[in-house]
Amino acid sequence: MIVQVSNLKKHYKKQPVLKGIDITIESPQIIALVGPNGAGKTTLMNCMTNLLPFNEGSVELVGKKNTDASIFYEVSYLQDNRILYGDLTGYDHLKFICHVQKIPLSHIKEVTDRVGMTGYMKKRVRNYSLGMKQHLLLAMSIINKPKLLLLDEPLNGLDPTSAINMRNILLELYEEGTTIILSSHNLDEIDRLTNIIYFMKDGALLKESLQDFSSNQYFVNVDDPLKATTVLKQAGISCTMIEGVISFLEIEVILQNFLDIMKANGITITSIETKKIGAERRYQELFAKEKTDETVAI
Amino acid sequence: MGIRMLQFEVNKIVKTKYFRMLSFILLLFLIAYYVYAYINTTRLEEVVATLEGTLEGMETQLSKIEEGTTDFEIFNNIYEKQRDEADAYKKEDWPAVFNRQIELLPADLDSNIANRQYYTSSFPTLFTMETRRAQYNWLSEKDIEPVFWLWDVSWKTAYDLYYPMAGVGDDDFQRQIVEKYSNQYSSTGIYFTNHVANLFFSMGGVFFFLLLFGDIVTKEGLGTNGSIHLLRTQPINRHSILVSKFLSVMFLSFLFLAGIGVVAVVLGTVFDRLGDWNYPVLVYGEEYSFEFINMGIFILKSGLLFFMVLLFSYSLLFLFSLLTKRTIIALGLTIITILLGMQLADQAVLSSFAHFIPFHYFSTPKIVTMEMAASLKNFNFDYANGMIVLGVGSGILLVATYLLSLFQYKQRV
Numbered sequence: 001m002i003v004q005v006s007n008l009k010k011h012y013k014k015q016p017v018l019k020g021i022d023i024t025i026e027s028p029q030i031i032a033l034v035g036p037n038g039a040g041k042t043t044l045m046n047c048m049t050n051l052l053p054f055n056e057g058s059v060e061l062v063g064k065k066n067t068d069a070s071i072f073y074e075v076s077y078l079q080d081n082r083i084l085y086g087d088l089t090g091y092d093h094l095k096f097i098c099h100v101q102k103i104p105l106s107h108i109k110e111v112t113d114r115v116g117m118t119g120y121m122k123k124r125v126r127n128y129s130l131g132m133k134q135h136l137l138l139a140m141s142i143i144n145k146p147k148l149l150l151l152d153e154p155l156n157g158l159d160p161t162s163a164i165n166m167r168n169i170l171l172e173l174y175e176e177g178t179t180i181i182l183s184s185h186n187l188d189e190i191d192r193l194t195n196i197i198y199f200m201k202d203g204a205l206l207k208e209s210l211q212d213f214s215s216n217q218y219f220v221n222v223d224d225p226l227k228a229t230t231v232l233k234q235a236g237i238s239c240t241m242i243e244g245v246i247s248f249l250e251i252e253v254i255l256q257n258f259l260d261i262m263k264a265n266g267i268t269i270t271s272i273e274t275k276k277i278g279a280e281r282r283y284q285e286l287f288a289k290e291k292t293d294e295t296v297a298i
Numbered sequence: 299m300g301i302r303m304l305q306f307e308v309n310k311i312v313k314t315k316y317f318r319m320l321s322f323i324l325l326l327f328l329i330a331y332y333v334y335a336y337i338n339t340t341r342l343e344e345v346v347a348t349l350e351g352t353l354e355g356m357e358t359q360l361s362k363i364e365e366g367t368t369d370f371e372i373f374n375n376i377y378e379k380q381r382d383e384a385d386a387y388k389k390e391d392w393p394a395v396f397n398r399q400i401e402l403l404p405a406d407l408d409s410n411i412a413n414r415q416y417y418t419s420s421f422p423t424l425f426t427m428e429t430r431r432a433q434y435n436w437l438s439e440k441d442i443e444p445v446f447w448l449w450d451v452s453w454k455t456a457y458d459l460y461y462p463m464a465g466v467g468d469d470d471f472q473r474q475i476v477e478k479y480s481n482q483y484s485s486t487g488i489y490f491t492n493h494v495a496n497l498f499f500s501m502g503g504v505f506f507f508l509l510l511f512g513d514i515v516t517k518e519g520l521g522t523n524g525s526i527h528l529l530r531t532q533p534i535n536r537h538s539i540l541v542s543k544f545l546s547v548m549f550l551s552f553l554f555l556a557g558i559g560v561v562a563v564v565l566g567t568v569f570d571r572l573g574d575w576n577y578p579v580l581v582y583g584e585e586y587s588f589e590f591i592n593m594g595i596f597i598l599k600s601g602l603l604f605f606m607v608l609l610f611s612y613s614l615l616f617l618f619s620l621l622t623k624r625t626i627i628a629l630g631l632t633i634i635t636i637l638l639g640m641q642l643a644d645q646a647v648l649s650s651f652a653h654f655i656p657f658h659y660f661s662t663p664k665i666v667t668m669e670m671a672a673s674l675k676n677f678n679f680d681y682a683n684g685m686i687v688l689g690v691g692s693g694i695l696l697v698a699t700y701l702l703s704l705f706q707y708k709q710r711v
Contacts, residue, residue: 051530051531053710071533072531077531079528079531082527083528092309100303140528
């Protein structure tokens with residue numbers, strides 16, 4: 001068993017924060033934790049790693065109780081960058097982890113190359129940008145090739161190139177057998193990483209497979225957008241046009257039908273882009289009733 | 299694992315700008331203090347020049363006295379002794395110099411010692427003269443160059459409470475003279491280290507170290523999402539985090555103390571000479587007894603006792619750090635507790651349990667020389683008791699800290 005969380009309950013004073021969370025993971029997966037700020041995502045991860053105590057329930061990671069510090073030979077937790085020591089270098093952090101986890105120091109170069117931080121690993125962390133700190137946190141989390149990797153907002157501060165690199169690394173780790181649980185506000189990235197999403201709302205967990213909700217949205221450029229709009233309207237096809245780009249959902253319009261109509265009317269398609277929108281769509285369905293003035297950070 | 303944790307903690311401390319800045323300030327202070335000691339050191343050349351000046355004056359006086367008269371004989375005798383003394387200084391014939399000083403001591407010194415006439419508190423007490431002669435004998439036997447001047451006002455002891463003028467009263471001017479000339483400086487390596495030990499191994503030194511390591515626990519962000527979470531998500535026993543912090547502070551303090559000693563010795567050796575490891579330091583005993591110990595041993599013992607004072611102070615700091623989780627508050631409480639402890643200890647100094655109070659042992663040089671014991675007439679204030687009391691006190695505080703950490707772990711939210 002990789003993760004066994006049973007009836008996990010936590011409350012601050014009388015305010016419930018986690019309301020009986022159950023998670024069972026038996027084989028490697030990538031799971032995304034999604035929910036508004038304050039939903040309890042970080043609290044759940046902190047409870048799972050024994051950084052916070054809980055009031056009821058039990059947590060076992062990689063077959064051991066979460067109070068057993070030896071789990072961290074096989075479990076890594078990417079937290080926010082406040083855990084870093086500004087006066088130390090990235091190398092110092094990685095060396096420390098190698099020492100306490102009995103990992104050969106030669107792994108440092110390997111992991112920094114993989115993350116793309118070799119060039120600045122000997123600089124003090126206080127001089128790092130947000131993205132550089134995130135790189136270091138990732139390197140620190142994966143240097144022990146964990147069986148279970150928990151990531152709390154791993155994409156914070158990353159530029160698009162770094163975000164793609166992180167996504168690729170996480171997918172590689174998954175292929176190597178690592179189970180990944182991540183919380184993120186970036187629903188696009190989640191769609192690219194996994195179909196399994198645990199939505200968190202008010203301390204409760206709603207497990208969903210996006211295979212039921214996953215959908216593609218198409219963005220089509222044509223040589224005559226006005227004509228295309230007219231013929232699509234006549235055919236009764238629902239689509240939108242923004243700045244000359246026609247977009248429609250896979251579940252509403254069959255792509256082949258669309259192509260046939262374009263061809264029949266002599267309209268040339270110059271490009272088609274596809275975007276997965278399952279997480280975002282489901283999120284909107286679940287959290288649409290949230291107050292409009294609330295920060296809907298997902 | 300333990301060594302690695304220690305290494306990481308030490309690394310974290312020494313790489314901070316704050317640590318480096320305070321270390322640099324301390325180095326500057328040592329250099330400045332050395333310059334002060336160097337300027338205030340009386341050199342042999344100065345002593346010889348003064349003696350020769352006196353001889354010239356005496357020669358002039360002598361030329362005015364008719365030869366063959368009794369006055370001439372007496373004055374010539376004094377002159378010759380003065381000349382011999384000046385020659386001994388020039389030749390650095392220290393046994394001869396000390397013999398001359400011993401000759402100048404009162405003739406009834408031995409009979410007074412035999413009669414144990416130690417009742418007076420007026421400078422120079424019998425104890426002061428006895429120890430002065432014993433010091434000269436020690437220096438003579440070991441052929442050690444003394445720290446100048448070798449005047450009667452250059453040596454005082456804890457038993458000299460009053461400073462009479464012409465054998466009467468307590469004269470401020472006389473007191474100031476003795477204070478001034480008995481406070482001798484030497485810029486040699488060993489002796490300068492002795493100056494540093496006397497100055498630094500007390501409350502000033504404790505405050506410095508508390509400032510240096512004051513945030514060792516609290517900077518981890520206890521109770522918040524601080525760097526402590528990095529340590530707690532590693533395969534490290536929770537208690538070993540605090541233990542490694544404590545050990546790293548003690549280890550660095552030890553290195554710091556050793557470093558201070560090395561810098562002091564090097565400064566003295568480079569700009570003067572190494573000095574004498576076995577220069578005598580007076581240690582008071584019961585019933586006006588005494589002994590001398592090597593200055594090197596004195597410095598080592600003072601350093602070790604000061605190390606125990608630091609152990610005790612850090613134990614307080616760790617306890618308050620866990621309690622308050624705020625650097626300034628923890629540091630403030632530690633310093634206030636020490637100052638209050640010393641105040642209360644002073645009030646209880648005559649009690650039968652006074653020597654069990656750790657706050658009495660903060661001025662370590664006075665404990666090692668037992669000057670404090672002699673002043674308070676309580677010879678339980680000694681080096682061994684200091685080590686034990688500070689060790690036990692620290693142990694109690696550390697156990698309390700451990701229990702508090704267990705309690706906090708169970709109570710965390």
